[in-house]
Amino acid sequence: MTTLEQTKIRFWGGLRTIGGTIVTVEYKDSRVVFDFGLKYDPSTNFFDGQLKLRTTSIVKDYLRLGMIPKIDGLYSEQDLAGEEGVVPAELDKRETAVIISHIHLDHIGAMGTIAPEIPVYLTSDSLKLYRALDTVGEGVPGNRNYQSCDYEQSFNVGEITITPIPVDHDTLGACAFHIQTPDGSILYSGDLRLHGKYPERIEQMIEKAKERSFDVLIMEGTTLNSVEVHREPLVPSKELPENLLTETLIPSKMVSVLEEANGIGCFNIYNRNIDRLEGILEAGKNSKRTVVFEPETAYLVSSFLPESEFAIFLSSGTKEEMKNGKLLEWKKALFERYETLDAVQINESPSRYFMQNSYEHTMEIFDLNVENGVYIHSNGVPLGDFDPSYQNLKNFLKRIGIDHVLVGTSGHAIPNHLQYILDELDPDFLIPLHSFHPERLIPRRGRQVLPEYGVTYVLKNHELTIQ
Numbered sequence: 240m241t242t243l244e245q246t247k248i249r250f251w252g253g254l255r256t257i258g259g260t261i262v263t264v265e266y267k268d269s270r271v272v273f274d275f276g277l278k279y280d281p282s283t284n285f286f287d288g289q290l291k292l293r294t295t296s297i298v299k300d301y302l303r304l305g306m307i308p309k310i311d312g313l314y315s316e317q318d319l320a321g322e323e324g325v326v327p328a329e330l331d332k333r334e335t336a337v338i339i340s341h342i343h344l345d346h347i348g349a350m351g352t353i354a355p356e357i358p359v360y361l362t363s364d365s366l367k368l369y370r371a372l373d374t375v376g377e378g379v380p381g382n383r384n385y386q387s388c389d390y391e392q393s394f395n396v397g398e399i400t401i402t403p404i405p406v407d408h409d410t411l412g413a414c415a416f417h418i419q420t421p422d423g424s425i426l427y428s429g430d431l432r433l434h435g436k437y438p439e440r441i442e443q444m445i446e447k448a449k450e451r452s453f454d455v456l457i458m459e460g461t462t463l464n465s466v467e468v469h470r471e472p473l474v475p476s477k478e479l480p481e482n483l484l485t486e487t488l489i490p491s492k493m494v495s496v497l498e499e500a501n502g503i504g505c506f507n508i509y510n511r512n513i514d515r516l517e518g519i520l521e522a523g524k525n526s527k528r529t530v531v532f533e534p535e536t537a538y539l540v541s542s543f544l545p546e547s548e549f550a551i552f553l554s555s556g557t558k559e560e561m562k563n564g565k566l567l568e569w570k571k572a573l574f575e576r577y578e579t580l581d582a583v584q585i586n587e588s589p590s591r592y593f594m595q596n597s598y599e600h601t602m603e604i605f606d607l608n609v610e611n612g613v614y615i616h617s618n619g620v621p622l623g624d625f626d627p628s629y630q631n632l633k634n635f636l637k638r639i640g641i642d643h644v645l646v647g648t649s650g651h652a653i654p655n656h657l658q659y660i661l662d663e664l665d666p667d668f669l670i671p672l673h674s675f676h677p678e679r680l681i682p683r684r685g686r687q688v689l690p691e692y693g694v695t696y697v698l699k700n701h702e703l704t705i706q
């Protein structure tokens with residue numbers, strides 16, 4: 240037996256960070272890479288909003304900043320432009336494919352850097368959403384084609400078989416992957432939660448994964464806190480604690496906040512959460528307020544919730560674009576179809592509106608009458624204290640005199656739910672990652688493996704060992 244005839248697993252990112260998970264699974268001349276995002280940490284991010292990305296040398300620059308790993312056979316010769324220590328895709332004889340569990344930036348942020356001849360697979364829901372985001376200028380750097388795959392439809396990369404299984408997460412199209420080689424199989428959870436709109440998807444994923452059987456579970460643990468804070472072992476439970484706001488309860492919570500305000504309602508969301516967009520529309524309807532979206536989000540709503548009624552905000556910047564004939568085609572089409580409102584019109588009766596205000600458009604609030612108004616922060620950036628921009632937003636809202644109210648919920652399972660999902664899956668080998676404290680996730684029967692970078696793990700005859 241040569242060492243080639245084994246399944247080799249290597250970890251390149253995301254072991255002790257939130258996101259930036261990059262894992263390779265290799266069997267003979269076949270290789271699968273999942274996911275391909277950038278780690279999420281606004282306080283240490285090189286691109287702080289001021290530093291500009293050079294679109295002419297993204298791969299080289301990202302490699303030098305350590306934002307993407309030096310993986311052979313993944314980047315094109317042209318993009319590497321002589322960068323040493325990495326074999327270009329053109330010179331690598333392996334058959335490689337990249338598979339993406341969902342389209343959050345910590346999972347897709349660097350997918351545009353991959354050589355054009357290497358297929359990058361997204362579920363068809365993810366791809367549809369990605370294309371819409373790309374249209375409105377919210378795609379990732381780099382320009383390439385993407386391939387689609389479908390839930391429960393297995394496909395092959397050489398001798399490796401991949402099956403996407405849907406999960407619930409706070410973005411459309413999220414999936415887990417079942418990855419099978421002749422040596423055994425791996426289940427990669429992607430990001431998931433049990434308090435979303437579709438908890439049954441998690442139960443079904445557990446069932447489907449067990450039907451297919453697997454040896455190694457690679458699972459996210461975003462919500463795990465340090466042992467100093469919580470010394471108790473995690474209790475496996477799928478109960479929803481009373482203080483946990485579910486995706487389904489968000490609209491009614493927003494309605495009660497809006498009913499207390501006699502002025503305008505503003506909201507800040509992450510627009511690729513289509514369930515949340517639906518929730519916003521529901522909150523608008525039940526509080527008898529017209530929902531006003533920024534054009535980019537309006538485009539997503541018109542694509543994914545086409546029956547909805549809403550208006551589009553005309554900022555002074557957009558009006559300028561119209562005046563100068565610089566309005567982009569997608570905006571033009573949108574403005575023909577939906578009602579548009581500017582600040583003057585909204586100020587005639589602010590309490591009739593529930594209006595989007597993204598962090599980057601915070602200055603638009605200056606044009607609005609915010610007396611007795613409320614700013615509902617619902618998981619839009621900046622997400623929290625760990626982001627230096629968060630204090631900036633708080634200062635701004637305080638200065639302008641509008642109440643800042645948090646009504647949101649995470650896309651990640653709470654610790655007890657993680658333990659429940661893990662216990663139900665009951666793997667022989669567990670590799671927790673996408674977490675600051677992966678060691679807290681302990682399987683009830685199988686072995687916990689906390690991998691290291693630069694080490695090759697071998698799956699042979701359904702056993703996981705270090706090479």
Ligand SMILES: [Zn+2]
Pocket residue numbers: 257258343345346430673
């Ligand atoms: Zn993530």
Ligand SMILES: [Zn+2]
Pocket residue numbers: 341343408430650
């Ligand atoms: Zn995610």
